[in-house]
Amino acid sequence: MSDIRFDGKVVIVTGAGGGLGRQHALEFARRGAQAVINDLGASVDGSGGSSAAADKVVEEIKAAGGEAIADGGSVADDAGAENLIKRAMDAYGRIDVMICNAGILRDKSFSKMEMADFAAVLNVHLWGTVKPLHHAWPIMREQKYGRVVVTTSSTGLYGNFGQANYGAAKLGLVGLMKTLAIEGERDNIKVNAISPIAATRMTENVMPPPLLEKLLPEYVSPGVVYLASEEAPTATILTAGAGVFSVAKLYETEGAWLGEGGLSAEEVRDNWARISDPAGQQAYGQGNEQIQKMIRRAMGG
Numbered sequence: 001m002s003d004i005r006f007d008g009k010v011v012i013v014t015g016a017g018g019g020l021g022r023q024h025a026l027e028f029a030r031r032g033a034q035a036v037i038n039d040l041g042a043s044v045d046g047s048g049g050s051s052a053a054a055d056k057v058v059e060e061i062k063a064a065g066g067e068a069i070a071d072g073g074s075v076a077d078d079a080g081a082e083n084l085i086k087r088a089m090d091a092y093g094r095i096d097v098m099i100c101n102a103g104i105l106r107d108k109s110f111s112k113m114e115m116a117d118f119a120a121v122l123n124v125h126l127w128g129t130v131k132p133l134h135h136a137w138p139i140m141r142e143q144k145y146g147r148v149v150v151t152t153s154s155t156g157l158y159g160n161f162g163q164a165n166y167g168a169a170k171l172g173l174v175g176l177m178k179t180l181a182i183e184g185e186r187d188n189i190k191v192n193a194i195s196p197i198a199a200t201r202m203t204e205n206v207m208p209p210p211l212l213e214k215l216l217p218e219y220v221s222p223g224v225v226y227l228a229s230e231e232a233p234t235a236t237i238l239t240a241g242a243g244v245f246s247v248a249k250l251y252e253t254e255g256a257w258l259g260e261g262g263l264s265a266e267e268v269r270d271n272w273a274r275i276s277d278p279a280g281q282q283a284y285g286q287g288n289e290q291i292q293k294m295i296r297r298a299m300g301g
């Protein structure tokens, strides 16, 4: 099979001044992409900012013979998001790939979490994906080509103590990805999610050094590059870390039809084993498949 290349393609990576985003950007540029390196240069909790982080990655790419420009704006900001897309268009005239990767953390148990910390995390992860993407979407539709990768997390998929804000944002991104994959299909726009695990400044304090050595960001980027390639799947959640790649899915059990007359909470309790029986469970491709299952079961199918 031929190599995956991005010659003549324009790839935007948000939050690419360090960690995973930097690694993704280096890999796209190495494969011929014209890269747009966005990074606010913020600290892990989102405070501060300088375009130096993005500039440095651009220098690295150019030193290796690649092509890139820097953008030091915030993806969560209306003007910053619009300007990022405008800058990419002004420089290269098209947008083929968007890797929505920028992120921050404000961890605390829910009872201690200030609403401002909840909002800040939602703002960067969720709005910071939606806002630039909303400007890029019509361009991709017009081109009849687009590849989008949003960045989710095991916390969004499965939960983690102290990360209610982050989990809400990260599963929100999966909901966004699922619907955009459906809406983008007719225009050859494929939309996927990466759920990475990597040693970055975000995780360096929560994992011991021997483990961190197994979790280099370069073990995640090949998954992102594949999800952004011509042959990419769509509506898929790829998990990647330590050289392991897998697909995460949401399954729904076949369930139990309990009739229509006199339904009660006790009947739900008493039939719990049937309702939650994994035999025959399915991962649906669209929301309406759930309704179809209900009607089929109710009609005795």
Ligand code: NAI
Binding pocket: 014, 015, 016, 017, 018, 019, 020, 021, 038, 039, 040, 041, 042, 043, 044, 046, 053, 073, 074, 075, 076, 101, 102, 103, 104, 124, 128, 151, 152, 153, 154, 195, 196, 197, 198, 199, 200, 201, 202, 203
């Ligand atoms: P990181 O902190 O090294 O990278 C995040 C980058 O986003 C930083 O360079 C930061 O300056 C930038 N950023 C923050 N707010 C921004 C804004 N408003 N506009 C533009 N850029 C902004 O962390 P890491 O680990 O590389 O994270 C990358 C993504 O991967 C994040 O979305 C994170 O939630 C996700 N992730 C990481 C995991 C890990 O194990 N490292 C696990 C699961 C998800």
